[in-house]
Amino acid sequence: MSEAKPIAAESVAVTSAPPPVALAAVSKRFAATQALSDVSLDLLPGEIHGLVGENGAGKSTVVKVLAGIHQPDSGTVMLDGKPVLIHGPAHARSLGIATVHQEPRLFPDLTVAENVFIGHALTGRFGSVNWRAMRRSADRIFESLSVNIDSSAIVRGLSMADQQLIEIAKALSIDARVLILDEPTASLSAHEVERLFAIVRQTRDRGVAVLFVSHRLEEVFELCGRATVLRDGRHVITAPTSELTAADLVRYMVGRSVSLFPRSASNIGNVLLDVKGLTRIGAFRDVTFSVRAGEIVGLSGLVGAGRTEIARVLFGIDRADAGEVLLAGKRVRFKTPSEALHAGVAYVPEDRHLDGLVAGFSIAENISLPIIPRLFPHLFIRGNRERNLAAGYTEKLRIRSTGVAELVEALSGGNQQKVVIAKWLATEPRVLILDEPTRGVDIGAKVEVHRIISDLAAAGMGIILISSELPEVLAMSDRIIVLHEGRKTAEISRAEASEEKVMFAATGQNAEETHSGA
Amino acid sequence: MTQDPRAASQQPDPSPASSAASVAAGGHSRGALSRVLGSLSAAARLEVFLVVILAFLVWWGTQLSPFFLTWSNFGFSIQDVMEISIMALAMTPIIITGEIDLSVESMVGLSGCVLGWLWASGVPLEIAIPLVLIVGALGGLLNGLIVARWGLPSLVVTLATLALYRGLAHVVLGSNVISNFPDDFTNFGFGYLPGTSVPWTLLVFLLLAVVAVAIIHGTWIGRQVFAVGKNKDAARYSGVRVAGLKTALFVVSGVVAAFAGIILTARTSTASPDNGLNMTLAVVTIVVLGGVDINGGKGTVPGVILAVFILATLKSALTQAGMSTDYQNVAIGLLLIFSVIAPQFARQFRVLVDRVRLGRHRPVRDPMPGEVVR
Amino acid sequence: MALSAPANVRAPSRVGTLIGQAARSRELTLAVVVILLTAIVAILAPNFLSSSNVISVTALTAIIAIAAVGEALVIITKNIDLSVESTMGLVAFVVAEVLKGQNLPVPAAWAIGIGLGLALGMVNGLVITIFRVPSIVATLGTLSIFRGLTYFVANGHEINATDLPAGYTDAASQTVFGVPLFVILAIVVVIVVGLALRYTALGRHLYAVGSNADAAATIGIRSRWTVFMAFALSGMLAGVAGVLWGIEFGQLYASSASGESLAVIAAVVVGGVSIAGGSGTVVGAAIGALFLGLINNALTVLSLPQEWLQVIYGVVILFAVATDAVVQVRTQRARARSRTR
Numbered sequence A: 001m002s003e004a005k006p007i008a009a010e011s012v013a014v015t016s017a018p019p020p021v022a023l024a025a026v027s028k029r030f031a032a033t034q035a036l037s038d039v040s041l042d043l044l045p046g047e048i049h050g051l052v053g054e055n056g057a058g059k060s061t062v063v064k065v066l067a068g069i070h071q072p073d074s075g076t077v078m079l080d081g082k083p084v085l086i087h088g089p090a091h092a093r094s095l096g097i098a099t100v101h102q103e104p105r106l107f108p109d110l111t112v113a114e115n116v117f118i119g120h121a122l123t124g125r126f127g128s129v130n131w132r133a134m135r136r137s138a139d140r141i142f143e144s145l146s147v148n149i150d151s152s153a154i155v156r157g158l159s160m161a162d163q164q165l166i167e168i169a170k171a172l173s174i175d176a177r178v179l180i181l182d183e184p185t186a187s188l189s190a191h192e193v194e195r196l197f198a199i200v201r202q203t204r205d206r207g208v209a210v211l212f213v214s215h216r217l218e219e220v221f222e223l224c225g226r227a228t229v230l231r232d233g234r235h236v237i238t239a240p241t242s243e244l245t246a247a248d249l250v251r252y253m254v255g256r257s258v259s260l261f262p263r264s265a266s267n268i269g270n271v272l273l274d275v276k277g278l279t280r281i282g283a284f285r286d287v288t289f290s291v292r293a294g295e296i297v298g299l300s301g302l303v304g305a306g307r308t309e310i311a312r313v314l315f316g317i318d319r320a321d322a323g324e325v326l327l328a329g330k331r332v333r334f335k336t337p338s339e340a341l342h343a344g345v346a347y348v349p350e351d352r353h354l355d356g357l358v359a360g361f362s363i364a365e366n367i368s369l370p371i372i373p374r375l376f377p378h379l380f381i382r383g384n385r386e387r388n389l390a391a392g393y394t395e396k397l398r399i400r401s402t403g404v405a406e407l408v409e410a411l412s413g414g415n416q417q418k419v420v421i422a423k424w425l426a427t428e429p430r431v432l433i434l435d436e437p438t439r440g441v442d443i444g445a446k447v448e449v450h451r452i453i454s455d456l457a458a459a460g461m462g463i464i465l466i467s468s469e470l471p472e473v474l475a476m477s478d479r480i481i482v483l484h485e486g487r488k489t490a491e492i493s494r495a496e497a498s499e500e501k502v503m504f505a506a507t508g509q510n511a512e513e514t515h516s517g518a
Numbered sequence B: 001m002t003q004d005p006r007a008a009s010q011q012p013d014p015s016p017a018s019s020a021a022s023v024a025a026g027g028h029s030r031g032a033l034s035r036v037l038g039s040l041s042a043a044a045r046l047e048v049f050l051v052v053i054l055a056f057l058v059w060w061g062t063q064l065s066p067f068f069l070t071w072s073n074f075g076f077s078i079q080d081v082m083e084i085s086i087m088a089l090a091m092t093p094i095i096i097t098g099e100i101d102l103s104v105e106s107m108v109g110l111s112g113c114v115l116g117w118l119w120a121s122g123v124p125l126e127i128a129i130p131l132v133l134i135v136g137a138l139g140g141l142l143n144g145l146i147v148a149r150w151g152l153p154s155l156v157v158t159l160a161t162l163a164l165y166r167g168l169a170h171v172v173l174g175s176n177v178i179s180n181f182p183d184d185f186t187n188f189g190f191g192y193l194p195g196t197s198v199p200w201t202l203l204v205f206l207l208l209a210v211v212a213v214a215i216i217h218g219t220w221i222g223r224q225v226f227a228v229g230k231n232k233d234a235a236r237y238s239g240v241r242v243a244g245l246k247t248a249l250f251v252v253s254g255v256v257a258a259f260a261g262i263i264l265t266a267r268t269s270t271a272s273p274d275n276g277l278n279m280t281l282a283v284v285t286i287v288v289l290g291g292v293d294i295n296g297g298k299g300t301v302p303g304v305i306l307a308v309f310i311l312a313t314l315k316s317a318l319t320q321a322g323m324s325t326d327y328q329n330v331a332i333g334l335l336l337i338f339s340v341i342a343p344q345f346a347r348q349f350r351v352l353v354d355r356v357r358l359g360r361h362r363p364v365r366d367p368m369p370g371e372v373v374r
Numbered sequence C: 001m002a003l004s005a006p007a008n009v010r011a012p013s014r015v016g017t018l019i020g021q022a023a024r025s026r027e028l029t030l031a032v033v034v035i036l037l038t039a040i041v042a043i044l045a046p047n048f049l050s051s052s053n054v055i056s057v058t059a060l061t062a063i064i065a066i067a068a069v070g071e072a073l074v075i076i077t078k079n080i081d082l083s084v085e086s087t088m089g090l091v092a093f094v095v096a097e098v099l100k101g102q103n104l105p106v107p108a109a110w111a112i113g114i115g116l117g118l119a120l121g122m123v124n125g126l127v128i129t130i131f132r133v134p135s136i137v138a139t140l141g142t143l144s145i146f147r148g149l150t151y152f153v154a155n156g157h158e159i160n161a162t163d164l165p166a167g168y169t170d171a172a173s174q175t176v177f178g179v180p181l182f183v184i185l186a187i188v189v190v191i192v193v194g195l196a197l198r199y200t201a202l203g204r205h206l207y208a209v210g211s212n213a214d215a216a217a218t219i220g221i222r223s224r225w226t227v228f229m230a231f232a233l234s235g236m237l238a239g240v241a242g243v244l245w246g247i248e249f250g251q252l253y254a255s256s257a258s259g260e261s262l263a264v265i266a267a268v269v270v271g272g273v274s275i276a277g278g279s280g281t282v283v284g285a286a287i288g289a290l291f292l293g294l295i296n297n298a299l300t301v302l303s304l305p306q307e308w309l310q311v312i313y314g315v316v317i318l319f320a321v322a323t324d325a326v327v328q329v330r331t332q333r334a335r336a337r338s339r340t341r
Helices: A059-066 A089-094 A112-117 A131-144 A160-173 A190-205 A217-223 A246-254 A307-314 A337-343 A352-356 A363-375 A385-396 A413-425 A443-458 A470-476 A499-506 B018-024 B032-064 B071-080 B082-096 B104-120 B125-149 B154-173 B183-190 B200-218 B220-230 B232-237 B242-268 B279-289 B301-320 B325-358 C011-044 C051-076 C084-101 C106-129 C135-154 C168-173 C181-199 C201-211 C213-219 C223-249 C260-270 C282-301 C308-338
Strands: A021-030 A033-043 A048-052 A074-079 A082-084 A097-100 A178-182 A209-213 A226-231 A234-240 A271-280 A284-292 A296-301 A322-327 A330-332 A345-348 A431-435 A462-466 A479-484 A487-493
Touching (some): A033 A209, A048 A059, A048 A190, A131 A160, A160 A178, A209 A217, A246 A499, A271 A307, A284 A322, A284 A462, A284 A479, A296 A307, A345 A413, A352 B232, A363 B220, A413 A443, A487 A499, B071 B082, B082 B200, B082 B279, B104 B154, B154 C260, B183 B200, B200 B242, B220 B242, B232 B242, B301 B325, C051 C181, C051 C223, C051 C282, C084 C223, C106 C135, C106 C223, C168 C223, C181 C223, C282 C308
Parallel strands (some): A048 A209, A178 A209, A296 A462
Antiparallel strands (some): A021 A033, A271 A322
């Protein structure tokens, strides 16, 4: 099997040996989405290879294929030039591929040392677990990484940063040849990032091939020798970072013509929602913005920027630690989603399967759920009220199904999303927050959802649109608020907005930075 | 194997552009009629199965004794399980929401003892009974607050209150036993509707059963119960007051258990701290046998009602066969485990049938993005 | 780029060690409480420390402790075993029956008893792992089934101490260098199982499966086999407890050991084994048994009504579970805060 894609510009000095790990023309599909199309990529020993792309470009699918979590539909993973089928995560590990996922997968009740060696515990006499050897080994690993972690500490109390380091230590303990880091810096402070980089460089110097997946372009330039850009599941370019600029990367990541979405003009009215200095420790800090009637405010940013967290606070799922929220001028502090609902705030969650829909309920039952006490004030469910309500929304939102009694899990992604939206529309909210409303939805349904959103704004609703899809945000929003690491870095009006501008703000390029002392 | 609260008779709306678009419903495109029949058959499948078991038990009973199918035997056998049965009605929504209440048997004992103590202290029954029900409500409230508001696992919490309430029962009555209850009271417990073999307590059960069916399957409270059981988070994000709902369910369970304790005291004419011992097993068995999924989200009250009759018949048949109550508990234990295992076999069987019918491998569902494949 | 002072680079680790220490100190705290309690009761009732009282307290406590060690294995894997009392009762009765028949030497009877316990534990294990019945339901069922078997074996009779070989029950009051025999046995069990938990792969797998079942599967740990072993071993230990029960009491009924499951589970939970799985030690479970046994005896010695025992069990379990939850919430908050942004 030969490498399919030509690599732009000169490659890193290639030894005669085949790369330890490579993807050859890998494609992978998930239900409605083609996550990867014919992607080829190789990792060389002693290099840190950056992988960049927007949300949904296919980066995490690449990681999961290499980690053995998913198997390619077509194409193959190559190990030392030979095609191999990786059965699962344990198999991947035994092949020398160590992955540090975005979310650490540790055992919270066990010690650091044990976590490092889990699955391949060091044994002593009679095959018994040798705690001292594990602790010393773990200590040695941490020392070599110049990191101060107590190997006998229980993982549960440790910070995200430390947990990630433990995952890296795990990789080093199995003498991995390939180390994959998936968005490792998402939850780290500047200092912790520096620490991590030093470790990654050390690992590279030992001859390990490192794949570094990140949103943060400055990190990619700082750390990586080569970088690959993915867009819409396709390989765009692989080149040495010395030959690229951030602007280049952004252009490759984003480069497409902005398609037109139906957006009817709306009269923008009074301020409905006023968010002032809102803070939630560990999620976002000092966020201020407002939403007017008839306005669509886009909330943009990278994974971990804090957008969903803000939505959850606005909807009463989580509580803020500081700041205030005013709804139509009145100060509100929602303790439960039920309170937010009654006040006229609705939230269409990011993950419709986990949080948005009740599987096992029909379309009608899902749509009526938030307002069911209102719908049947005499307790008993009877008559056609529920059915008519659902039928009405089915028509208005063009939900395709065999009927309102159909179970939601049988619907396509787009129609499911419409059911979730219908559910919230039924509560007649004043402010509607949509979190990634067209994720996993096909083109046709996407346009329809945009039409619906546009109509709602025209009818006077205040809308917050959280989306990682730049074209969507740009086309729909009257104003775009960009977040980076929990802070607002830009507020861009429709007239001035461009993909590059948003992307720069989202990656912190033009943020008002307050450098820390360290 | 079982049910959503929507009545099996509800017809789907013949939506205009639906038939062609039903292909979008990832999978087979079925007509509306076949889908209705499918869901009807799924609902009926369990109840039919239970009826078959019931029929078999009745037949077996008649083989054991010529008096089996008599009214007097019916009355006697059904009376034996009435306390357990009303608790099963209250336990059903709790299990549907994914929780459990192990403390019911101890509340039976505690309520009986409080009643006995009040009575022995000269309090008239008209006042004592409501007071005892309040005790039940308080007990349920304690369970509910700790489980729903503090978020502690109901298994351990109700295990603790199982001990706590039983202990309190002993504290209230010590080693005493009160048995001098008035005839009016005890007649209610073991008496029958005049001229028939229908026990008073059966009427109580049927009344409560009707209420349970109405609330769980006919009101939006029941709808919310199922929503919480199927997806607690989605329900909460949809404005369902999950904590309040669960607390209310535990309070009801407590009151019902207290009521069961009163009935038991009347029936046995005795208030003793050991009343109700081992009842939790039977209650959970009835609920699970009735098709309620122990993990939550599914179940029907009619199924539970059928299970009540199955248990009564089983106990009666076993008694006819000469089995003492100690051994009958073994049968109940076996029945409990069987009722959890059987649906699995049924599912495997159906998968096998599907595979044979389709003539090929069932298409393996691709994991959703982010899903871990093992 | 994210800012803010690196704060204490060390702080995160320290939170971790602190939590580790807090957990470990549960055993210490409990031990201290036990000592204090002993002192208080001894002052209030001088005969508390008399050798006869000490022996009678420790005998039952040791039995519960051994059963608690087994139960701890199960709870560590995030399961529960309600049937332990029935296993104990059945084994006790069967062993006594065998001895009554006088056909086998005593050690053989014991072997049968322990083997029976192992078999019963394996039944639980099979139902739970192969048939995927949740452990709460499965052991609720076997609680009755095993008890029924006891009734079957008993067939209406009871066993008196006179039916047993001469001097059989004396073992319960024997001491070795002043330490009651049963206590030594319990200590041996705790040490052996404790070492196994700490130093064998299976032991570590028990913790892994209880702590994060998904991650365990990813690593390649065979969860079902691990849980099966937990129940099998737990059954075996319940069998040992059953044998000792027979020696201690001599008089056995079909209902022997009824209600002890609660005492066993309470001991485990009080001893610091989290009901959420993944943590706790058998030493803690044993100290928990000691603590509860002490309270039990204190009630008798101080002439307090015995009825309060169950109430105390209930309160104690609630308290232990609530504390676990509070610690969890605190560490989550600490972690969020240490994510300096």
